[in-house]
Amino acid sequence: MPSPAPLSQSDLHAFVADGVLIRRGLVPDRLLQPAAHLVDAWMREHYDHARLTAYTNQTFAPDLAGHPDLLGLYNDSGLHQLVTQLLDPAPTVPLTTAQIQIRLPDGAEQPVKAMHVDGVSCPHLHPEDLNTFTLIAGVVLSGSATGEAGALHYLPGGHERMARYFAEEWTRGQAAQTPDDIARQEGTALTARPGDVIVMHHLVPHRVGLNASPVPRVMAYFRIRHADHSRLAEAALTDPWLEYPGLAALAADTRPRS
Template identity: 45%
Template sequence: MPLTTDDLSTFTTRGMIVKRNFVPASLIDDATALVTNWYHTGLDQRRITEFTQRTFAPHLGDHRDLLALFYRSGVAELAGELIGDVAPVTTTQIQIRVPEDQLDQAQPEKAMHVDGIACPHLDPAELRTFSLLVGVVLSDIIDPAGGALRYVIGGHLQMAEWFRTEWSLGITAQAPPHIDAELGIPLLGKPGDVLLMHHLVPHAVGRNLTAIPRVMAYFRVSHVDRASRRLDALRDPWLDFPPLTARLR
């Protein structure tokens, strides 16, 4: 099902769209079984910080059952409606918020940030930005205290202004103070729900105080020209979205 005019308007003003029950159950079941098996048999808690900063189950990143969530579900087509010429997506990031009472050590929380900018595990002068964050829900997320992603509505426009007027490459702050102080809106949902979020929307992730692991599959989607204009795309939030801007004129 293509994006509607209301979807596009919502993406423009809020910076994100959630498509409920979008990914077919068969694809969700295959991906969930893969990740769940690794979680129960391969999770090394000594690497919890590494997994949190990068990806859980790193060896599964290019597995066909995970990439199918993007390519065989209709999600790739949604991304194309927003971006147009999409660079190949070759890997999946798995993010799990482990229930706190099941951990031997604390899982790091993530303060308000934009991915790929001043990350704790990156050189501040290094940019690993992209155009669109796509998230596929793989577990029930019904409680905000369950490690839900929290995002700032309309924050993509505020971040673009900050990048234009105050920020420069090498600054270690991940967001301006007024954004950093935001609690954010929790992303709640069920397996098969899809988040399409502008890269510049600041977001955070906290502790999981429930008994259920929160599992998300993420895809970082880029316009084919993104690598040659990373700085420009931070300052102009619509540079990577020509089909969107054309349809809303």
């Protein structure tokens, strides 16, 4: 199993500031190709257009969530070690499932995802429910590397604004997922190729739009939870570094003084 280079202080500072870390070409073809072929076969043999909204809101290929070829993208590529470095010394819940997200070529009538934070005020959850996590790791399986090809769009640094929103403006059960100043942002497009990886703090707001390219954009996502996340979940909405003990002091040192 390859081990990624240790994260530098510059990497850690960038993650604290942006809430995002990108690694190009981290997942090798020997892991990427079996996973991509698995999802492609599912699309050809099992995809049900009537369930497109459910797939988009939750996951495509739900029956493959625990398949070894998908979990290997995280466990065997060095991505697991990268995440461990960010969360060190916090333990995490063992990973057992992958989420597949596909942005189909334009014309598929696929719902557009507005700027949001996962697991809070989601249309497919009860308003009072939280289904949050500590960070998300995404692997590009296939698709065009352009911003208009169904790419993830994220808001660097938005985790700090969202923490203030959850502390000062949000009440559990409300429909709005983000404040107005976040909702109207376009975000930065993840212009990435197959094998590229993004690791993103849970509180970083993000969205995904239409795919104007002729090919599907396929991502595999892995939701990583602190081992005590069930207890810390609501508090972590207002304290972005509660579940990152190794980065908490760095974040405090770099946060602007009032």
